[in-house]
Amino acid sequence: MDPVPAARALVAERFPDALYAFLGGSALTGRRTSRSDLDVVVVLDGLAVPYRESLRWREWPVDLMAHNELSLIAYADRDLAGRRPTLPRVCGEGVVLTDRAGRAAEVQAAMRERLSAGPGPAAPGMLDRAxxxxxxxxxxxxxxxDPGEQAFVRWQIVQESARLALTAAGRWHGSGKWLLRELRSYDAALADELLSAHDDPVRLAAxxxxxxERAGGRLWEGxxxxxxxxxxTAASPHLRRSDVRDRPELRHAPPGGRQRAYGRVRQAVDGPDPRRPLHALGGSPSRGVGDGHLRGQRHAVVRVPGPRQRGRDPAGHQAG
Structure with missing residues (x-):
């Protein structure tokens, strides 16, 4: 079965009330192999917690990403800020599978605009770190x-060289095969040279x-x-010293991760904060989905109009 009909059948059977859905990834391109999966993003009204699920639909492996409209924006925003636009690519470059809400085309156009704009120049700290x-x-x-250690270091050098080249050029990153695809799109000769030089330590180092040198030269000392x-105040007022002493994630957490560890312990001690999901997704009690946006480094990108903005009754949000 072709990927698009298969993905449409999956959404129709499992998510008949979906607001809209997209299919993206290698299954739509000439890179498709016998192991390619269906990358499906489905947007649902009232979904409390977004999730990702791996499943098999008929003969197809499926990588399913389920979101509500607000989490779709927030997760795309996160991908763009991290310079790895996985979710925006699936939505922006993929195929619309269903669009009961009538907003899929607008979301696609906004994602494509942000992708074409690129991530922008890297912050000095990011480039220095690379x-x-x-x-x-x-x-x-x-x-x-040690030959084994050297082999691991060589592969790491290949990947970090690719990341540094893309960062310095203001290009998107990727992980796994997508890192190579992004590098080939930017500098195919460099991609070929890194792959060819992997087994030659002297050539690879050069x-x-x-x-x-193109990114500013070596940086280590200093x-x-x-x-x-x-x-x-990072610790809960209910968190006793004994609680910290008995929790290795607080005793041994590095400075950069200690605050996050405190947050996890606070939730365990105090219970979940009902405000956190809304705060974490960038919303507020007075702002609806129509006020959500992708906060790129150079552009605010996605603004999904809500039913009131479109001159529709809120009930129309559910209607096909």
């Missing part, structure tokens, strides 16, 4: 004597060094990155 990581790996390669501060 230079530092690659510089450190090159030192590891120069001193490696290629990675050339990437570093590099400093501050962690997140942990204010005294």
């Amino acid at each position: 230079r530092y990581v690659l510089s450190d790996l090159l030192d590891d390669l120069a001193g490696a004597t 290629t990675a060094t050339s990437v570093l 590099y400093r990155a501050d962690g997140d501060p942990v204010p005294p």
